[in-house]
Amino acid sequence: MYSPENIRKYFPILDSEVNQHKLVYLDNAATTQKHQSVIDTVSQFYEKENSNIHRGVHYLSQLSTNKFEQTRESVKNFINAQHTHEVIFTKGTTDSINLLAFSYSKILKKGDEVIVSEMEHHSNLVPWQMCCDYSQATLKVIPITNSGELDMSFFKKELSKKTKLVALTHISNSLGTINPIEKIIELTHQTDAKILIDGAQAAAHAKLDVQKLDVDFYCFSAHKLYGPTGVGVLYGKEKLLNMLPPYQGGGEMIKDVSIHKTTYAELPHKFEAGTPNIAGVIAFKKAIDFIEEIGVENMKEHEDILLNYATLKLEEIPNLSIIGTAPKKSGIISFVVSGIHHYDLGLILDKLGVAIRTGHHCTQPVMKKMNVSGTSRISFACYNTKTELDYTVDCIKKAIKMLS
Amino acid sequence: MYSPENIRKYFPILDSEVNQHKLVYLDNAATTQKHQSVIDTVSQFYEKENSNIHRGVHYLSQLSTNKFEQTRESVKNFINAQHTHEVIFTKGTTDSINLLAFSYSKILKKGDEVIVSEMEHHSNLVPWQMCCDYSQATLKVIPITNSGELDMSFFKKELSKKTKLVALTHISNSLGTINPIEKIIELTHQTDAKILIDGAQAAAHAKLDVQKLDVDFYCFSAHKLYGPTGVGVLYGKEKLLNMLPPYQGGGEMIKDVSIHKTTYAELPHKFEAGTPNIAGVIAFKKAIDFIEEIGVENMKEHEDILLNYATLKLEEIPNLSIIGTAPKKSGIISFVVSGIHHYDLGLILDKLGVAIRTGHHCTQPVMKKMNVSGTSRISFACYNTKTELDYTVDCIKKAIKMLS
Amino acid sequence: MQDSIENIGEEIVDEFNMFENWIDKYDYLIDLGKSLPKIDEKYKVEDNIITGCQSQVWLHAKQEDNKVVFIADSDAIMTKGIIAMLIRVLSGQKAEKIINTNLDFINKIGLNEQLSQTRANGLNSMIKQMKIYALAFKDK
């Protein structure tokens, strides 16, 4: 039996008080809380094992290297990549996307096209704007419908042999929409285009199989996956990663350096210049272990229950409208209350111990499209409970009353 | 009185055993060990305070943001920058240099020149090779002398009005040489060129004052400063940072995003796209507090004593030659033993509990210049002791005997 | 005669001190916000936006009888309450006074803690902008 109460025991922060109220943490789309084993692994690493990795012959260096590489192996299994070296460690989703956008900026040409959508997080929009700017390629943007779904007919129409890359989010962080990525990947591959899926909001909430999906690139952040901050993943098919020019230059990513000519190392090192976030990567494994122990499908099932429950309760509140009403949604609810500013609502909820996010959620085009200046967003994780939602809904009502 | 014994109490790993011997950690140039307060701060953050930063109205988000920004303030004071927003957080020195090299690649033109040196770490060489490759600028390389010093006359000769940027290391990680950066900065500024100093090996071993130095850009890594992995700093003068195009695109670094036009945020956010290594940055403050409490000059004095002591003892060993014999050196000693491979030596020292680094230390051009395939390198930190050095020298003798 | 900045500040501190809990304080700010006169749409322009606030704040100033008069609006009511409070204290004062008077009362209200860093930044941005207006008028 799935028990959020049992899970909560391993998340020490969930027991804290905020403003004299028990913390209700519903800002999980921004970052999740950390499992005790993740926290302990960081400490243990620094207290007993710390050393720089790769190339060292001494014991600690070997130990750190092994543990670092074990996380790569875990990530490989977690997403079912074909090869371990298809897993590149970055500092986060944003870093992963910028890596790819930079590399593509070196191979795209005038006339080439990149397709993104109107629902992208700025991290999956601005890098492509820059990439197209630098390479003179054209950026095409799939609009979204009123319910917050991709306009698939537009997408089909825009896909052409000019399309070189499609970069879309798996799950929208401001609307909750789950995009039909299987279909999108299939359509993309009917052309010669490659596809990147931004999985920042998906990796902790959807079962992943990059081989089955046949996705070319996929990325996510550890910190949204019960793991540490400062760690991200870029998965890419071996052949494509080999073909792309490197991103950052420096230690580890080279094979041979002479003053005027440098040859690059093999995957994954080619894309991992410099000392990485060693402690973070090593601790990240524990987050994956945790997710696999509970089962991401079980987590999703629980979150779906919360989503439906909260949606029904919120819909009962007068003047409250949910922004993002796609039939397939993940545990994210954005809403506005007419006449009330999200910022005021957030302030009062905070005073009552409820942590939600307010604003544009780094998706200004979505706000514009939906014709709102921002929203209040509640987002769930595997440890949230119905009781928390009941309390939150009461707090929202109270806040609306104060503010009306 | 400076007491390494007292300091060691705060570094739990220094008490461990490796291969049944007490650990003697002399691989500090690769990464330093972590102060207990740094370790505890990471745990505490994740257990009690974790949240994503910036833009959040709720308590935890505010708390995390405040703490994150406090580290920026500490770094500002540590290096005596004029403004807090001149401190950009990156994932490490390599990331800092790549940021700058990318931005410069967008403003340099054919005919412009960038000057680096033969003693650079690959992280301060490869990015400039790439930058010059992309921008068609010319890379000039200052050779080093047999003792491992910069050929200053060459430098003076190469500086010209074509020079746009000089990128040099403060302290060589494979030779230990302390470069005369005051003089170098002064000479550089007699032209219109700007200068970046790679302080990866210096920040924990030399008192810094970026205003007094009048350096344009300076960078270093927290992990070589008793701080966490995955955190780096790029300092830049406000005016210059404002002038440079942004590096990565994404959340936080924008002011306004629309589908086809994006305006960038103010410093420092302009250069900090995406969720940073929040726990790491927050814990980094404790490392700086520790250094300031002990005093970096006091640390340096102690390390200089160790350097002289070890140099004398090593010089007594037959067939052993020290690589890098500049008069001004930091606590780094590279050496070779004729007829013995550094790798074999490193293996045996490891079995005796002594952690040193062997190989090219990410400075292949230095190895080539010095005509060696690699070196054995011992490098000191504030917590090393003479007793450790005595033991290490004995072990080196033992290893040489086994291998001869 | 217009009360001094200090006096009005003290008045506000006294009013705030009457409230025992945050709910009442927030209610008070909300009421202050509601009491702020509507402003003409023509003032809600880019140039009048104060940056550094999480909600939009427009601030405009004019000089009347040698005094500085502020008008402002925000899309968030709490922010409006704060700016209403600042206007109550600073609007109608001499430019010189606005520039030089110590705004101690803000610390006494404890708004900084109440409001947390980002919001305190917003508050500081507002005050800074008001002083900049005052400076501009003084130099005329």
Added chain:
Amino acid sequence: MQDSIENIGEEIVDEFNMFENWIDKYDYLIDLGKSLPKIDEKYKVEDNIITGCQSQVWLHAKQEDNKVVFIADSDAIMTKGIIAMLIRVLSGQKAEKIINTNLDFINKIGLNEQLSQTRANGLNSMIKQMKIYALAFKDK
């Protein structure tokens, strides 16, 4: 007749087991390394370098009387010892055998633990390269 791979492997395991501590094991490997015949400089070319080792390893193979003969060198003596050991087991065997025989003895020596990950990687790279040579000859 050439001993089987298994037999020689067992022999080596026995020899290693005689040593009680790492110093003696290392000494043994060093001696093995020293005993490896010098190879002609012409074999020390880029093409013969095994990647994945921390020191340089050159490996060359030829076929003689239907057997695969390996010659190798390294700049580090310990690495040379390891490769000498592998040569003692695999050189002079039939290609087929080299490809199919289980190299269990390596685990029994505990070289993997003795050597740690990077070095174990090096060891694996060597074995892999030897099998690749064998495969190439077999297909001829």
